[in-house]
Amino acid sequence: MGSDWTTLTGCLVLLIAERLLANDVTDYIRFRAVCNSWRQHTEDPRVGDGLEPRYLPRSWIMLEEAPVAPFRHRFLNTNSGGVITVDIPELEDCDVLGPSLGGLLTLREKRTHALGLFHPLTSYITQLPPLVSLLHPVANDPTLVEPEYHQPTAIGFSDGWRTVAIFCKMVDKVAVAKPGDWNWRWISVRPYLMKSAASVAGYFFLVSKTTLFELSSDGAHGHGLPRVTPVADVPVPGGVVPSSCRHTLVEDDGDRLTLVKEVFYWPQGREPPPEGPNMLTMPRRCSVYTVDLGPMTVVPSRLNGRALFVGDDRAVWAWPGAFPGSHLAADTIYTARPNRLFTVHACRVAPSGPLNVVLHAHRLADGSAVRSQFGNDETEAVNPKGIVEAVSSYVGSDRGGRARPQLYMAGPAV
Incomplete structure (x- = not known):
């Protein structure tokens, strides 16, 4: 063979490709780009309408x-x-x-x-x-402006990877479709008061304040409406009387589901301000649960040395060991929310002024929490950011915010 690696046999090419793919699809794509021979012996990552699970970027x-x-x-x-x-x-x-x-x-x-x-x-x-x-x-x-209100707040697979599902929290709808379909098949889930949704292992789940639901449809045929079925109860954390809760479902390593429960409360003995509590700054506690997909149980869990960033529509896992010298902490949940003024012009809601991100860091080891706020004007020269701020800006982004109705609009910067 000499030094001509392009003469590798098909079996060796496949073995190398599989090992690269186990690490990240990026290495697999770079490997296929080397020569035509290696491309011929490996599968195109665009198969299956570009939705083959093992070729998705992670x-x-x-x-x-x-x-x-x-x-x-x-x-x-x-x-x-x-x-x-x-x-x-x-x-x-x-x-x-x-x-x-x-x-x-x-x-x-x-x-x-x-x-x-x-x-x-x-x-x-x-x-x-x-x-x-x-x-x-x-x-x-x-x-009409209504299609913009229907922007999904969660998207994933359903029916064992046969359909794509979306959850539109602003209008309380869940819908399914296959690539190439002309229409979404949807139902209203308003009676269930769904808080969040995520998919794992090819199935789509939604959560309310008390119950975990699974979405199903006849994805193989594309007829009929989707439906939601309760599959597990959600634990109620003790210790405080919540004034409000925020639930977030997050895919974990492709085969597990994590539930983050953010409980807002007002300290005992303190009166809330006359204008009402500020959800961006009021105290809160975070609890983490793992959803066992076998017996469908929801049990308390940890982050196993990782960090988890949570926003309104996005959640991201991060590995502190990949960012030495940073302030990224292990076993910590970072909840980031946008704080920006909006104005209505020509029947459109548009951002007014710079984006501010309100960040809460919750350390699971000792239960402590730290709140901070930083501006994000999209220019690193003016606003240099570390890894915590960069990922918080991502999950706390209000992209598409010009279409968000009143309940998503933040007040003045705190």
Whole structure:
């Protein structure tokens, strides 16, 4: 064989490719790019409409900062610390929405409101139906503002990877579709008061204040409406009388589901301010649970040395060992929320002023919590950020915020 690696036999190419794929799809794609022979002996990661689970990017996020060049953005791997740049010319006609499927960006075409899933490592776009199909038939007009209110707050797989599911919290709807479908099949889940959703192992779950639900549909045939079925009770943490709770479901390593319960309370003996408590600054406690998919039980858990960043529509796992010398702490939950003023102009809600991120760090080991706030003007020269601020900006982003209704609008900066 000499030094000509392109003459590797098919079996050796497959063995190397499988080992690279076990680490990250990025290495697998780079391996296939070496020569035509290696590409012929390995599978194209764009198979299955670009949604084959083992070819989805893992732990990659697009940094919330000004582009390196027009439509060229930096991506960070929160597990390894690696950084790559990707050209996304599609952003000229599309918005990036909050939730992601694996590491796929969720794009919304500005004119038609059609959804697409963009693979940043292959540049492949999986086409999904427009959000207009979630409207009531009498309001089926893409020029109306309502399609923007239907932006998904969670997206994932359902029915064993056979369909894509979305949860639109702002309008209390859950919907399913396959790539190439013309419409979403949807139902209202308003009676259940769903708080969050996530998919794991090809199945889609939603959570209310008291119950975990599983979504199902006849995904193989594409007929009928989806349905939700209760599968487990959610524990109620003791110790404080909550004034409010925020529940977040998060995929964990592709085969586990993590539930974060953020309990807001007002300290005993203290009177809340006349204008009411500020949800961005009031005290809170975090509890973490693991959902055992076998017996469908929800049990208290830990983060196993990792950090977890949680926002309204996004959640990201990060490995502190990948960022030596940083302030990223193990076994810590970082909850980040946007704090920005909005104005209404020409029937559109638009950001007014810079984005401020309110960050709470909850250490699970001793139960302590620290609150901070930082500005994010997308220019590192003016606002240098460490890894904690960078990932907090990502999960706390209000991308698509111009479409968010009143309940998502923050008050003045604190």
